[in-house]
Amino acid sequence: MSTTSPAPSAPLGPLSSVPDALGRFGRFGGRYVPETLSAALEQLERAYEDAIADPAFAQELDGLLAAFVGRPTPLLFAERLTKLAGGAQIYFKREDLSHTGAHKINNTLGQGLLAMRMGKRRIIAETGAGQHGVATATACARFGLDCIVYMGSEDVRRQAPNVRNMRFMGAEVRPVETGSRTLRDAINEAMRDWMGSVENTHYIIGSVVGPHPFPRIVRDFQSVIGREAVDQCRRQFGRLPDMVVACVGGGSNAAGMFYPFIDHAGVRLIGVEAGGRSAKAGDHAASLSYGSPGILHGSLSYVLQNEDGQTADVHSVSAGLDYPGVGPEHSYWRDAGRVEYTSVTDSEALDAFDLVARREGILPALETSHAIAWAVKEAARRPADEILVICLSGRGDKDAAEIARLRGMVDG
Amino acid sequence: MEKTMPSGTASIAAVFAANREQQRKALAPFVTAGDPDVDTTVAILEAIDRAGASLCELGVPYSDPIADGAVIQASYTRALDNGMTIEALFATVKRAAAKVRMPILAMASYSIIFRRGIDRFVADAKAAGLAGFVVPDLPVEESDDLDAACRSAGLALVRLVTPTTPPDRAEAIARRSTGFLYCVSVAGVTGARTDLPAGLIDRVKWLRTKTDVPILVGFGISTPEQAKAVAAVADGVIVGSALVRHLAEAGSKPREELVRGVEDYVGKLAAAVGTSC
Ligand SMILES: Cc1ncc(COP(=O)(O)O)c(C=O)c1O
Numbered sequence: 001m002s003t004t005s006p007a008p009s010a011p012l013g014p015l016s017s018v019p020d021a022l023g024r025f026g027r028f029g030g031r032y033v034p035e036t037l038s039a040a041l042e043q044l045e046r047a048y049e050d051a052i053a054d055p056a057f058a059q060e061l062d063g064l065l066a067a068f069v070g071r072p073t074p075l076l077f078a079e080r081l082t083k084l085a086g087g088a089q090i091y092f093k094r095e096d097l098s099h100t101g102a103h104k105i106n107n108t109l110g111q112g113l114l115a116m117r118m119g120k121r122r123i124i125a126e127t128g129a130g131q132h133g134v135a136t137a138t139a140c141a142r143f144g145l146d147c148i149v150y151m152g153s154e155d156v157r158r159q160a161p162n163v164r165n166m167r168f169m170g171a172e173v174r175p176v177e178t179g180s181r182t183l184r185d186a187i188n189e190a191m192r193d194w195m196g197s198v199e200n201t202h203y204i205i206g207s208v209v210g211p212h213p214f215p216r217i218v219r220d221f222q223s224v225i226g227r228e229a230v231d232q233c234r235r236q237f238g239r240l241p242d243m244v245v246a247c248v249g250g251g252s253n254a255a256g257m258f259y260p261f262i263d264h265a266g267v268r269l270i271g272v273e274a275g276g277r278s279a280k281a282g283d284h285a286a287s288l289s290y291g292s293p294g295i296l297h298g299s300l301s302y303v304l305q306n307e308d309g310q311t312a313d314v315h316s317v318s319a320g321l322d323y324p325g326v327g328p329e330h331s332y333w334r335d336a337g338r339v340e341y342t343s344v345t346d347s348e349a350l351d352a353f354d355l356v357a358r359r360e361g362i363l364p365a366l367e368t369s370h371a372i373a374w375a376v377k378e379a380a381r382r383p384a385d386e387i388l389v390i391c392l393s394g395r396g397d398k399d400a401a402e403i404a405r406l407r408g409m410v411d412g
Numbered sequence: 413m414e415k416t417m418p419s420g421t422a423s424i425a426a427v428f429a430a431n432r433e434q435q436r437k438a439l440a441p442f443v444t445a446g447d448p449d450v451d452t453t454v455a456i457l458e459a460i461d462r463a464g465a466s467l468c469e470l471g472v473p474y475s476d477p478i479a480d481g482a483v484i485q486a487s488y489t490r491a492l493d494n495g496m497t498i499e500a501l502f503a504t505v506k507r508a509a510a511k512v513r514m515p516i517l518a519m520a521s522y523s524i525i526f527r528r529g530i531d532r533f534v535a536d537a538k539a540a541g542l543a544g545f546v547v548p549d550l551p552v553e554e555s556d557d558l559d560a561a562c563r564s565a566g567l568a569l570v571r572l573v574t575p576t577t578p579p580d581r582a583e584a585i586a587r588r589s590t591g592f593l594y595c596v597s598v599a600g601v602t603g604a605r606t607d608l609p610a611g612l613i614d615r616v617k618w619l620r621t622k623t624d625v626p627i628l629v630g631f632g633i634s635t636p637e638q639a640k641a642v643a644a645v646a647d648g649v650i651v652g653s654a655l656v657r658h659l660a661e662a663g664s665k666p667r668e669e670l671v672r673g674v675e676d677y678v679g680k681l682a683a684a685v686g687t688s689c
Contacts, residue, residue, distance in 0.1 A: 022553060030554055032522050034479040035585070036574040036599050038551050178485065184476065191478040196600030198576060295523040296476065298549075308498045309527030310475040 013263035015338055018329065023212020023299075026335065028328035031211040033298045037191075040198040045213045047118045052220075057113065064109050065224060068142065069099045073225075075232040075389070080359040081376065088242065088382035090375060092362070092392040093229050095253065102365065102394030103225060103253045104135035108204055110221035112139035115202035122146045122201040126190040128155055128183030128249065129320030129367060130162025131394055132206030137171035139204075147171040150189040152181040155319045158402045180313055183249075183323045187297050207250025208327030211298030215255075215327050222256025229389060230260050237387060243268040243378070246391035247371040248288070248341065249320045251327035253393035258339060268340070271330060272374045274316035275343035285314035287326040288334050288341040301328040317346035317406070318366035318399075348373040353396060353403065365394035366403070420566035423515040423543050424591040427466050428626045428647060436686040438466035438648025439639070440628055441655050441678055442519065444487040445470050446496030450504045452667055454511070456659070459675040461512035464682030466648060467628075468512075469546060471656075472501055472520040479548045481603030483653040487660065498528060502540040509541030517570065517591070518542050522550040525558065534561040544568025544591045552585055559588065568592075575599045575615065586623035592647065595619060597631045604654040605632035608641060616645045636684035643685040651681055 018025045031041060051057040065071040074097065078090040095103040108125075115123060123145045127133030133149040140147035149166055153175040156163050166173050179185040187210075194203045208215045208222070226244075233241050244261055246254035248271040261267045276284035284290065287302045294303040296311060304312040304324040316322040333339040344352075349366055352373035356364050364372060368391075375390045382388065396403075418426050431438055441460050445453050453470075460468055473488040473496050480488070505516060518537060525533045525547065537545070544567045550558065552571065562569040568591025573582045576599050586593050595616055598609045612629070619627055629642045630650030639649045658677055662670045 031551060032549050032554055033551060034548050034574075035551055035572045036479070036576050036596065038581075039576045039578060178489075179475070188476050188478055192481070192601050195479060196598075198599060295521075295526050295549075297478075300526070305523075305527060307527070309521070309524035310492065311523075 015336060016259065016262045018332065019212065019216050023216070025215070025329045025332035028293070028301050028331040029212055029215060029299050031298060032295050032300070033211045034195060036195050037198060037211070041211055041213065043118060044114070047114050048213060048217055051114055051117060061110055061113060065106065069105050069109070070097060071224065072228040073097050075229065075236060078360050081356065082379065084359060085376050085379040087384060088379040088386035088388045089384065090379050091241070091387065091389045093225060093257065093389055095225060095391060095393050096362065096364065096368070096395035100131070100135050100138050101397065102131040102135065103222060103256065104132040104206060105138060106224055106256065107206070107218050107221040107252065108132070108135040108139040111202065111204040111217065112143050112145065115145065115204070116143060118202060120200055120202040122197065123204055124148045124150070124190050124193050124197070124201055125204045126150045126183065126186035126206060128152070128186065128322060129318070129365065130155065130159035130166070130398055131320065131365070133166050133171070133173070134162050136204050137166040137169040140171065141169040148193070149173050150176050150186040150193070152176045152183060152186050154181040155183065155186070159319050159398050160401065162398050182319065184311065191297070207252040208255045208329060209250040209297055209299065209325060215299065215329055218252050219255040219259055219329060222252050223259045225253065225256040225391060226258060226260035229257065233387070233389070240264055240267050241387040241389045242382070243270060243386070243388040244391070245270045245272065245371050245375040245388065247272050247321065247367045247393060248326060248330060249274070249323050249367060250325070251330045253391050255327060255329055257391040258333070262338060269338065270374065271339055271341045272370045273341060273343040274318060274321035274370060275345040276315040276317070277346060282313045283315055284343065285316045285322050285324065286343040287324060288330060289343045293331065296325040299328045301326055301331040302334070317349060318370065320365070320367040321370065342374060344370050344373040350403065350406065352376065362392070363396035363400065364392060365396045366399045368393045419541070420538065420543050421568040421590050422566065424467065424568050427515060428592070431466060431647070437643040437646070438626070438628060439464065439678070439682045439685045440467040440469055440648060440650045441465050442469040442471055442650060442652030443659070444484065444491050444656060445472060445501050445504055446491035446494060447473070447487045447659070448490055448663060449494055450500055452670065453504055454508045455667060455671045456674050457508040457516070458511055459671045460678050461514050463675045463678035464686065465514050465678060468514050468516045469519045469650060469652070470505065470516050472518055472524060474521040474524055476523070477521060479601055481601040481653060483604070483657045483660070484602050487656045498524065502536050505540040505542055515543035516541070517544045517546055517568065519546045519548065522547050530557050530561050534565050534567060538565045538567060542567065544570060546570045546572070546594060548572065552588055562590070570594050572596055573619070575609070582619065583622050586619065586625055589625050592626040592628050593619070593623060594650070595627050595629045595646065597629055597633065600631070602631055602653050604634035604657065608638055612642070613645055616642070620645065636680050639681050640684040649685055
């Protein structure tokens with residue numbers, strides 16, 4: 001089984017030589033889907049192998065990443081934040097400067113090109129924060145594809161600017177009223193659509209979750225983040241960083257950031273999950289911190305379930321982290337002890353948002369704010385010659401109204 | 413009361429053997445366990461049995477059923493909201509199995525089976541009197557563990573083929589199916605449909621030439637006419653959403669009335685299927 005990523009130059013150690021032919025990352029991953037979807041997943045797997053063996057595919061994607069997305073995104077020294085923390089030097093990998101304001105576009109352009117190679121011109125997607133929905137709508141507008149985005153009605157409310165932007169670009173946004181009306185329910189509805197439309201429709205899943213080959217494809221498309229970061233660190237510091245930190249919802253920005261560092265054992269990798277209101281079941285969305293191995297949305301990974309296997313209710317102030325599962329490769333990294341996973345609370349994330357807004361002149365997404373909150377605390381404990389890179393996965397414009405509302409409630 | 417009848421896969425085989433002898437086809441209704449409550453489920457299973465069903469599929473409520481349309485989703489939600497659990501499922505099967513002739517299979521997401529542990533789930537199922545499983549989100553590639561556990565317990569693991577399954581894959585799936593083969597009529601989620609999908613009859617006829625395992629057709633069948641047309645080429649039909657919707661609509665009626673309605677509806681379907689040899 002080849003595990004060539006779009007960067008065949010990267011050295012592959014044992015931890016990065018996954019998944020295997022059945023889509024396994026160690027014991028995690030796999031393909032637990034209705035038979036109706038099996039043929040489409042096999043078709044996608046073949047189309048992807050085909051694409052990465054075709055130099056024209058890489059050329060087209062790289063061209064779009066440069067001129068349409070604005071890559072490479074810079075690596076910025078967060079000078080005043082570093083001063084405040086008083087320890088390790090903090091750097092931001094600026095995915096927020098990508099077109100559409102988050103890393104999600106790296107994946108949607110890649111998958112959009114794959115859809116066209118398969119002759120599929122109808123695209124469906126799920127979205128939580130709306131960033132993946134916007135990035136999918138954007139790719140579809142660019143490529144001339146039909147676009148339908150499923151979004152939980154609770155998220156439609158709290159991420160309204162993104163709903164408007166998707167509609168501007170011609171996407172149809174379908175609010176989902178089942179279950180908790182959040183990301184998990186949006187994925188359910190997208191899967192159900194796909195069950196009946198699979199012959200002419202491609203499902204652009206928004207994170208490193210779902211059945212094989214999605215976790216691998218999304219990781220590979222997002223790995224451009226980490227590859228650039230490796231290069232930038234070598235050029236700017238003459239060495240790799242000591243720590244790399246990213247927030248983990250489904251885990252795509254973290255997987256893309258971490259993967260090129262995985263075989264460099266000297267680099268500490270930390271994934272930050274949504275700690276919500278408390279560590280009590282139902283109050284958070286931290287699957288790797290509090291969950292156990294189970295099956296959700298087509299793969300085996302850490303999930304938040306009750307003892308019967310029913311998916312648990314979860315909570316996060318951040319719509320993009322408000323998900324009871326996580327990508328299988330993160331479960332593999334967790335159990336291998338390669339990546340540390342931790343969580344921060346809603347209020348810590350909101351404080352980090354304020355901090356970066358005032359001290360760095362950047363409004364980070366609430367998802368990203370989780371990574372920042374943990375990183376600033378940790379930087380304070382580390383010596384000044386250490387380098388800590390945060391994946392600044394997205395910008396926070398989409399959250400501004402919701403944060404103002406929450407602040408309004410706090411202020412009475 | 414001890415039954416001397418065969419259990420597990422053998423009980424399913426006995427049903428199809430008897431049907432062949434009597435030149436009838438199988439009706440296999442689907443109902444959700446615990447919707448609206450377990451006492452009603454037991455009463456409905458008895459009614460289905462009396463009405464002439466050959467087999468029954470008992471849906472195990474799951475929070476995220478991606479292969480199911482709105483009707484069965486809502487039914488699962490009602491059952492879970494009313495406190496349905498896996499322990500209660502097995503207790504319900506035990507009560508029902510003591511009273512009915514027809515084998516009962518569980519339709520369960522692999523998420524639920526995996527969580528309990530495959531060996532434990534299969535052992536509990538066998539002890540409760542289940543004859544086998546339909547696991548709608550477990551493709552053949554992932555099924556070795558459950559397959560081995562079912563074979564050693566003598567329970568059936570029914571496989572599914574769909575309109576998107578390529579022919580060679582369909583043959584491979586049929587070879588591994590025990591009990592019967594579930595032929596899904598449409599590419600899509602469960603839910604009653606007004607017309608039979610184009611090409612269905614030919615697909616079933618083709619499958620018939622490829623396997624000796626009994627073939628049951630399900631998804632979308634709701635009327636006696638549809639059931640009859642499909643049963644003419646298959647070994648039977650599965651009726652799910654139509655029956656679940658019927659139950660939901662009658663939900664506020666007294667239990668006896670609800671049960672009579674089910675018996676009546678299933679009786680009509682069974683008659684249509686039974687005479688279609
Ligand atoms: C800016 C941003 N960061 C992170 C996430 C979380 O997703 P993932 O863990 O897949 O990167 C989202 C999801 O919507 C997002 O919009």
